[in-house]
Amino acid sequence: MAATAPRGGVAPNTRRVMNLAHFLRKNARRLPDAAGLVQGGRVWSWGELDARVDAMAAALAGRGVVKGDRVLVQSRNGHQLFESMFVCFRLGAVWVPTNYRQTPAEVAYLAKASGARALICGSVFPEHAAAIRAECPDLDVVVEIGGASFGEDYDGLVAAHDGQAAPVADVEHDDPCWFFFTSGTTGRPKAAVLTHGQMGFVITNHLCDLMPGTTEADASLVVAPLSHGAGIHQLAQVAAGATTVLTAGERLDPEEAWSLVAQWRVANMFTVPTIVKILTEHPAVERHDRSSLRHVIYAGAPMYREDQKRALRALGPVLVQYFGLGEVTGNITVLPPRLHAAEDGPGVKVGTCGFERTGMQVDIQDPEGRSLPPGQTGEICVCGPAVFAGYYDNPKANAEAFRNGWFRTGDLGHLDGQGFLFITGRASDMYISGGSNVYPRETEEKLLKHPAIAEAAILGVPDPTWGEVGVAVCTLRPGETVEEPALIAWLSAEVARYKLPKRVFFWDELPKSGYGKITKRAIREGLEQRGALPLDGKR
Incomplete structure (x- = not known):
């Protein structure tokens, strides 16, 4: 039976979108020998990273991992964690990274809640691997980073499949690519479903609103786990061809961080207010050249004004604040460097987290869902292309999170007459x-x-x-x-x-x-x- 032609003769839209792994392929073609990733003195070129991702994707495909399968990854920051994201994307599988600091029981819960089919796990986490296997008897693919005591060796698989490549999965806008687990501060973590189409918008928005002008000539320093916000930030760096620099130590070392900023002429970094505070109050900030910094991006929580002042005095006008949740991939508001001020005074909007991000809309609502006028406090609600697809296998949470098409953040705040957002706090904190x-x-x-x-x-x-x-x-x-x-x-x-x-x-x-x-x-x-x-x- 022939399909009915749509009004105006326009062909039906299948909503096919770019597979996010194409960012890596594009860099390998255009910048094969340029530094893509750096850690501990080791440099991986874009061409090398792309080939390694191809090899691991071929290895997992040969073990039955297919489009839609969830792959849980328990690992500290490293090149294998970086690669695993693109391995999953290339296969059309779903990347499910954990916070590596969680306990074995907590990570086993994430594996079960996500329906994980495969596990990539650091060799220093044997208890986690055992707990996951006990909780998920159907999990039949286990890859171990840095050893082969409880799974197949990651780098051994890459070497064995060198030169091979699995077919790149065709993806549509709403195909899931990442289960972004919420922090679980008010209950057990929930898997927010991020999609290929959504993330294509998010990456574009990050480069537009947070780091305008980022190119392959730049480098970005990672001082937070790639499993959450830093991973989204890093994905934007890959899209721009910028080098990602990982710290070598397990814990934040301000001396190392500022040394890397100077060595790699770092242009941007993603962090949270507490880490900005640590970095800018440490004596090392004065010992290293930081003139290359253009954007020090902080998110995850509002920054206290006194901490903000100290950071601005230490770094100059480079701070960028954004407000967002994992469910909106950080894309709600932005406060760019030009609107940060080191001193209070006329025209300085103290306490704001900025204005709406490009393509996003904020509405302050009362408990019944009615919009409130400027100056009145209510729940911060948001709509736009950066909002996630919903929580995986959790209809109750989805019913509570959405109302009339608006995502309810659970944060309280108000807008002023110019549309600047001021956060009062979590509804649960009041x-x-x-x-x-x-x-x-x-x-x-x-x-x-x-x-x-x-x-x-x-x-x-x-x-x-x-x-x-x-x-x-x-x-x-x-x-x-x-x-x-x-x-x-x-x-x-x-x-x-x-x-x-x-x-x-x-x-x-x-x-x-x-x-x-x-x-x-x-x-x-x-x-x-x-x-x-x-x-x-x-x-």
Whole structure:
């Protein structure tokens, strides 16, 4: 039966899109000998990386991995993790990277939740491999990076299939390419489904809004796990032909990071506010040439104003902030370098995370889904091509996350009259004390103005008199001291009484996620373990 011609005689759109692995192939053709990836003094050219990806794709295809299969990857940053992304894309399989710092049980849950068919795992994680196999009896392909004690050796497979190539999968816009697991700060992680078509837009948007002018003459430094936001950033570098530079150590070393910036003339890096703080407050920042930096991009959490000022004084006008979640692949707002200011003053929008990214729309909504006018606080909702396809195999979560076509971020904030977004905090962070809504971020900002305070986090806890009260947990700057009563007295001049924390605790460090974000759930658990909660009824 002949297909009916569409109105206007236009051929039906099959929605076929470029397979994302083509970015690597394009570089191998145009820049075969140029540095594609660097780590620990070793350089891989674009031509070498493309050939290795072809070989591993052929190896997995020979073991039955096909389009749509999920491939779980448990690995620290390294060339094999970098390659595995493009191996999966080339096959039309789904890349499922983990946060390598997670426990074996946590990673086994990700394997089961994603329906993983194959595993690529570092040799230093035998317990993870065993837990995954126990949880996923149907997983029948195991590849080991750096050994062959529990799986086939990764580099051995690449060598055995050198010169071979599996057919590049044809993909359409909505074909999944990446299961991006949420951080799970409010429950078990969920697999956000990212697609080839969506990610094609995201990469273009990153290069347009975050790093304009990025080319093959540039280099990008990676100081965060490639499994999440840094991986999206790195994919944009590959699209531009820019060199990706990985740090060699397992932990962030500011001396190494700034040395690499100078050595490779690094133009951009992706990080989070806590890492920007560490890098710019370390003496190494003054010991190395950083004049090549054009874009130091931070995301994942709002940056406290005092930390922002220090970073701008150290680096100059190179900071780029973006706001977004994994479900929107970071594409909600941007605050470019020209709108960052090292000092407060007329025309400086303190506390904003910027304006809408190209192609994206933000709406502030009340609990019933009605749009709120500028200046009113509500839930930040977003629509546009960067929004993910939904959570894998989780209809309940999808029903809660979408309303009238808008993705509900769970973050609270407001727009000003010019469309700049100001984040108040997570809806789950807000607490009600004596009938008044308290948004901890405002008081946290004030605490960081105190010269002795390095980090601060406030959470609401039950109180028999006021319903809820705030509890602050802080770290001190080296050589500084301050007592709890003195700090609360100082803070009382900065915020209203109902916003004051009832107690302040001082810890050596605040717990952070594998991506460098302060984790309030872990702080609450730590307070309980130390016997600090529950509080008594006094205020």
